[in-house]
Amino acid sequence: MYSLDVNFLKDRPAYQKKPEKKGGISLKLPTGNMTPVYVGVAIGVGIPVLLGVGWWILQGKIVELEGKVAQLDQESKRLDTEIGNLNKIKTETNAIKGETQALVTVFDQIRPWSAMLQDLRDRTPVAVQIDNIKQTPPIVAAAGQPPSNPAGGLEINGLARSFNDVNDFLLILQQSRFLKSSESRILTATLVDAPLAPGVGQPTAGVIIKPPQVxxxxxxxxxxxxxxxxxxxxxxxxxxxxxxxxIRNMQQTGVIPK
Structure with a gap:
């Protein structure tokens, strides 16, 4: 007898062979873990986006900085102008101060003759007589050089009872603050006959009276x-x-120090 061996499993859909497509392209999708692929795609897309955003922010910062630079340039020019004005005012102020100081120096060197003559009268001993006082010009140290003492000096002429009285008078004068003690000295001292008082003459009887010497x-x-x-x-x-x-008014204003 013949036995029929029939395989019914081949008739099931799962075991049916799909017909091959001719002339087409078969696309096979990768299988397995797809995370690296997604990360790569994200990086590839994200980097250009980040670069674009960064470039846009950078351009904004550049524009902002350029505005600040222009503002600072204007401020610098304004400050340069103000500094120039301040330097001009400073120069003018220094010139005025120099002129004022020169005037103050001249004013501070004034020696009123009334005060100096009164000082001489107060210091003249009883045995000393002053005939005349004259002012001497300043002594120039060298040609082209300013005088060592612009105020000049004094020359006092007169009569004294003795040489000791002349020396005492010199010592008293050296104590005066109106004169330089180191430059006070006796130029001449000579014995002479005392001059007759006005209206007094020699007797007519032929007797000559010799006046005392001074x-x-x-x-x-x-x-x-x-x-x-x-x-x-x-x-x-x-x-x-x-x-x-x-002088006190100028000291109150600060022109002359106290």
Missing amino acids: VRYTIQSSMSDVPASELIRELEKKGTVGLVTR
């Missing part, structure tokens, strides 16, 4: 270079009120 002297001194602002007490004692008042 010392004719010449004392020379230089005026002190101490500023007048430091001689306020001496000037007040000698009655020089006007000069003292002006």
Whole structure:
């Protein structure tokens, strides 16, 4: 007998062979873990986007910085102008200060004759007589050089009872703040006959009376270079009120230091 061996499994759909497509392209999708692929795609797309965003932000910052630079340039020009004006004012102020200081220096070197003559009268001993006082010009140290003492000096001529009286008079003068003690000296001292008083003559009987002898002297001194602002007490004692008042007014304004 014949037995039929029939395989019915081949008739099931799962075992049916799909017909092959001719002339087409078969696309096979990768299988397995797809994360690296997704990451690569994200990176490939994200980097251009980030670069674009970064470039846009950078352009904004550049525009902002350019605006600040322009603003700073304008501010710098304004400050340069103000600095120039301040330097000009400073130069003018220094010039005015220099002129003022020069005037103050000249003013501070004033020696009022009234005060100096009163000081000489107060210091003249009883046995000394002053005939005349004259001012001597400043002594120039060298050609083209300013004088060592612009105030000049004094020359005092007169009569004294003796040489000791002349020496005492010199010592008293050296104590005066209106004169330089180191430059006060006796130029001449000579014995002479005392001059007759006005209206007194020799007797007519032929008798000649010889007058007593006295010392004719010449004392020379230089005026002190101490500023007048430091001689306020001496000037007040000698009655020089006007000069003292002006000096104190300038001290209050700060032109002359106290």
